[in-house]
Amino acid sequence: MTAPSPRLLGLSHLALSVVDLDAAARFWTTVLGFEPLEPAESVRFLIHRGARLGVVLTDHAGAVTHPFDERRTGLDxxxxxxxxxxxxxxxxxxxxxxxxxxxxxxxxxxxxxxxxxxxxxxxxxxxxxxxxxxxxxxxxxxxxxxxxxx
Structure with missing residues (x-):
């Protein structure tokens, strides 16, 4: 018999790869009401205090070149x-x-x-x-x- 899984508290944050950090950050803050934290060079940390959810946006130092496609393996x-x-x-x-x-x-x-x-x-x-x-x-x-x- 397998031991029970250790506890999970819930979703901590989502990390999304994006082409344009500034455009993505504007959308998540202006449209969905997330709050920006201090920006870094190729990462934006955003939080929604009411939902207790963080979103991390990164362009992987400019390496992200294509838009999202839910038909590929990964997040839908x-x-x-x-x-x-x-x-x-x-x-x-x-x-x-x-x-x-x-x-x-x-x-x-x-x-x-x-x-x-x-x-x-x-x-x-x-x-x-x-x-x-x-x-x-x-x-x-x-x-x-x-x-x-x-």
Missing amino acids: HLALAVPGEADLRAWERRLDELGVPHSPVTATDAGHHLNLRAPDRFPVELYAMAPSFAAVVGLADPVDAVARTH
């Missing part, structure tokens, strides 16, 4: 949790005000989502889990479906 997209459909509609209005292209809010059995692209075509999904789907995965409330501790 990043889904950021929102509390509910009304919040998702508020995001839709914000993106419209900022001129950020996005999909319409779409309903599935798992919840509602809205998709957009960060610089370098990086796919971001804003996702509000349906209460019925939360129950399927053993959660009392959809807002419990986030990678964080209380």
Whole structure:
């Protein structure tokens, strides 16, 4: 019998390779509300205190030359949790005000989502889990479906 896995506390941060550090940092701060920390030469550290999530952007000293492609091995997209459909509609209005292209809010059995692209075509999904789907995965409330501790 295998011993149980050691504890995980949740998602700490995401590190994304980007072509244009400044454009990517502007998107994550202006559009999604992340806060920039002190920039380094080829890295930008951003945090979202409410979501308790860090995003690290790097151009690998200028070595990143192509946009993201979810059809290659690796990350497909990043889904950021929102509390509910009304919040998702508020995001839709914000993106419209900022001129950020996005999909319409779409309903599935798992919840509602809205998709957009960060610089370098990086796919971001804003996702509000349906209460019925939360129950399927053993959660009392959809807002419990986030990678964080209380």
